[in-house]
Amino acid sequence: MKPKVAFFSFSSCEGCQLQALNLEDQLLSLLDIIEIVNFREAIDDKLENYDIAFVEGSISRYSDIPELIKIRNTAKVLVAFGSCSSQAGINAIRNRLRPEEANAMVYGDRAAWVETGHAKGIDEFVKVDYYLNGCPMDRREFIRLVKAAASGIPFIIPKLPVCTECKLRGNVCILEDRNTLCLGAVTLGGCNAICPAYGHPCVGCRGILPDANIEGMAELLRHHGASDLEIEHLYAMYNYGRISLLTARAASR
Amino acid sequence: MHGAVQLNIHHVTRVEGHGNITVNVRDGEIEECRLEIVESPRFFEVMLQGRSYRDAAHITSRICGICSVGHTTASIRATESALGIEPTEQTLLLRKLILHGETLQSHILHIYFLAAPDFLGAPSVIPLARTHTDVVLRALRLKKLANDLCDLIGGRSVHPVAMMPGGFTSVPTIAGLQEVRARLEAAMADMVATAELFATLDIPKFERETEYISLKRPDEYAFYDGELYSSDTGIHPVSHYRRLTNEQVVQRSTAKHAHANRDSFAVGALARYNNNFDRLNPFAKEIADEMSLPVPCFNPFMTTAAQVVECAHAVADGIALIDELIGRGVQPEPLVQSARLDGQGIGAVEVPRGILYHDYQYADGRITRANCIIPTGQNVANIEADMRFLVPQILDKPEAEIAQNLEMLVRAYDPCISCSAHMLDVKFVGKSEGEQS
Numbered sequence A: 001m002k003p004k005v006a007f008f009s010f011s012s013c014e015g016c017q018l019q020a021l022n023l024e025d026q027l028l029s030l031l032d033i034i035e036i037v038n039f040r041e042a043i044d045d046k047l048e049n050y051d052i053a054f055v056e057g058s059i060s061r062y063s064d065i066p067e068l069i070k071i072r073n074t075a076k077v078l079v080a081f082g083s084c085s086s087q088a089g090i091n092a093i094r095n096r097l098r099p100e101e102a103n104a105m106v107y108g109d110r111a112a113w114v115e116t117g118h119a120k121g122i123d124e125f126v127k128v129d130y131y132l133n134g135c136p137m138d139r140r141e142f143i144r145l146v147k148a149a150a151s152g153i154p155f156i157i158p159k160l161p162v163c164t165e166c167k168l169r170g171n172v173c174i175l176e177d178r179n180t181l182c183l184g185a186v187t188l189g190g191c192n193a194i195c196p197a198y199g200h201p202c203v204g205c206r207g208i209l210p211d212a213n214i215e216g217m218a219e220l221l222r223h224h225g226a227s228d229l230e231i232e233h234l235y236a237m238y239n240y241g242r243i244s245l246l247t248a249r250a251a252s253r
Numbered sequence B: 001m002h003g004a005v006q007l008n009i010h011h012v013t014r015v016e017g018h019g020n021i022t023v024n025v026r027d028g029e030i031e032e033c034r035l036e037i038v039e040s041p042r043f044f045e046v047m048l049q050g051r052s053y054r055d056a057a058h059i060t061s062r063i064c065g066i067c068s069v070g071h072t073t074a075s076i077r078a079t080e081s082a083l084g085i086e087p088t089e090q091t092l093l094l095r096k097l098i099l100h101g102e103t104l105q106s107h108i109l110h111i112y113f114l115a116a117p118d119f120l121g122a123p124s125v126i127p128l129a130r131t132h133t134d135v136v137l138r139a140l141r142l143k144k145l146a147n148d149l150c151d152l153i154g155g156r157s158v159h160p161v162a163m164m165p166g167g168f169t170s171v172p173t174i175a176g177l178q179e180v181r182a183r184l185e186a187a188m189a190d191m192v193a194t195a196e197l198f199a200t201l202d203i204p205k206f207e208r209e210t211e212y213i214s215l216k217r218p219d220e221y222a223f224y225d226g227e228l229y230s231s232d233t234g235i236h237p238v239s240h241y242r243r244l245t246n247e248q249v250v251q252r253s254t255a256k257h258a259h260a261n262r263d264s265f266a267v268g269a270l271a272r273y274n275n276n277f278d279r280l281n282p283f284a285k286e287i288a289d290e291m292s293l294p295v296p297c298f299n300p301f302m303t304t305a306a307q308v309v310e311c312a313h314a315v316a317d318g319i320a321l322i323d324e325l326i327g328r329g330v331q332p333e334p335l336v337q338s339a340r341l342d343g344q345g346i347g348a349v350e351v352p353r354g355i356l357y358h359d360y361q362y363a364d365g366r367i368t369r370a371n372c373i374i375p376t377g378q379n380v381a382n383i384e385a386d387m388r389f390l391v392p393q394i395l396d397k398p399e400a401e402i403a404q405n406l407e408m409l410v411r412a413y414d415p416c417i418s419c420s421a422h423m424l425d426v427k428f429v430g431k432s433e434g435e436q437s
């Protein structure tokens, strides 16, 4: 029996689902090992039982929670699909405002019609089996995960920083070379340092490594001329949850 | 007897994002006909507050994965206009080229993955892989070409890496451009085959004339920039965009609705085709002729045909842009720096589903106010007007068929719901007993 795979989407840009659709070369051969039963972006059928669920997007309103719990209770393997889902990602930038304030800013006097709360990663509500990090998630990692999950082998992402891959790839270090603020040293690799390879700094979309020295990184960035606001904004791009940690530690010192 | 129809389609499939259609007919009269966008709001205007001009495009790209190149472009253009940054000629060519890549990838996805199954009577593209293998392989080939083009110019098709205010942080190699050029050349035959396939499909006969709004330029089929053009009221400066969108917040729907001269207007491939047909390249005109697509065309189901025409345009014009780039040589260029740190700027760009507006106010290089108006929000009122016009014509059909027709109509607009809310399920709210079929 081919495992049944379902895709779900909460608050997101659906770019991670698109990344999966963009696997043109491998799409048909993937369909030899899995059966896709729920993929609203591409198919009509909506099946209620599936083995592997890819959940994209952040949870940002109470009405999403029962659906997420239903998905968890149905799926044998639950995958947080992209950084919106695995760490609230870009959506969490707005968490600096209270939800009512954010509503009022966008919807004016009709704000009360709009139901929303702070953006949260899905593991704040349910157990997650695997994480596919990144904004968007990495296609090669996705294939690796699908193959592993289809054959029941565990899927592991090495806990190495982006810098390691960046140096292996032979990129010029834009932090050292051009004082461009880069978070590669504290960010989980696996993207093959795609951003520095195209001359753009790593902004931490795959998440800050759990044991990373974020204060030390902040110090290094300061050394390269960054202001406190710039450091905060850089961390807040995808790792809003981690800056509150940074400030809390600074306050306790 | 035309009794009561209550139709609720919850989460219309094969569209980007979540949407609901609600139709409520009593004694042959439409009481309610609504398209709701139920995506949770994303608050990009809030996220942008206080951010540096260097971060704006990175953040707004995440409004929508499908038109991330379009959002990036609109954002960069708004920033450049606000801060007095003049991009170089090479940058303009590269931006136009990557926009063609995104138009091609988005339209091919819609034509083959989302719309074609309707016309070929399949629930999705997956069973088509067995019954129409050549069609699916062609679709995948075109889509891959489009994505590879975006990868080449932007580093990544979903959320490009190399696009910044002032230019590109990395430029393609001549060899890379030559490789894509050869595949674009080969794709012309695939576009002819796409048009031939489309010509055999049974498109619903339905017409409702509306106001068509697009960008317009005298010298080219406008995607990257241009002035605003309404088929009712003619040319308007982009700075008057609020008058041509007139945003309103509508209850239950987290996207904002818009109307210009009439109660509703259309943006997107059909609007552009109707407004700018004479600026299409000869190959695209040939493809329109192959499908017998009239100019203007008032059938919203034909939006898909207009997309086929635009794909042909993107392929042929992509080749021309690459030739120009190869002819002048592609050099790495430093990013053009801002002339000032305060100012206001608008970026209006034709993305696959219509005009996208980004409007930013900067103080000291940081955003103090941001407004983004996305195409699907502009189209919702027009889709509802089409539904109100279509429902009485199909009321004697079985409920399932009405639902399917309405879903097809909504899908024809290729609504990108994730970006509307920042949409789709048809909800029938009840055919009376005698009507049940």
Ligand code: SF4
Pocket: A012, A013, A014, A015, A016, A017, A056, A057, A081, A082, A083, A084, A085, A089, A090, A134, A135, A136, A137, B062, B065, B159
């Ligand atoms: S992680 Fe990024 S690409 Fe994926 S859905 Fe979220 S915003 Fe889009």
Ligand code: SF4
Pocket: A162, A163, A164, A166, A167, A171, A172, A173, A174, A175, A176, A182, A183, A184, A185, A193, A196, A201, A202
């Ligand atoms: S460019 Fe960034 S990711 Fe690469 S080595 Fe330097 S700091 Fe690390």
Ligand code: SF4
Pocket: A134, A135, A162, A184, A187, A188, A189, A191, A192, A193, A194, A195, A196, A201, A202, A203, A204, A205, A206, A207
């Ligand atoms: S380099 Fe950094 S920002 Fe870029 S994809 Fe990798 S983790 Fe994300």
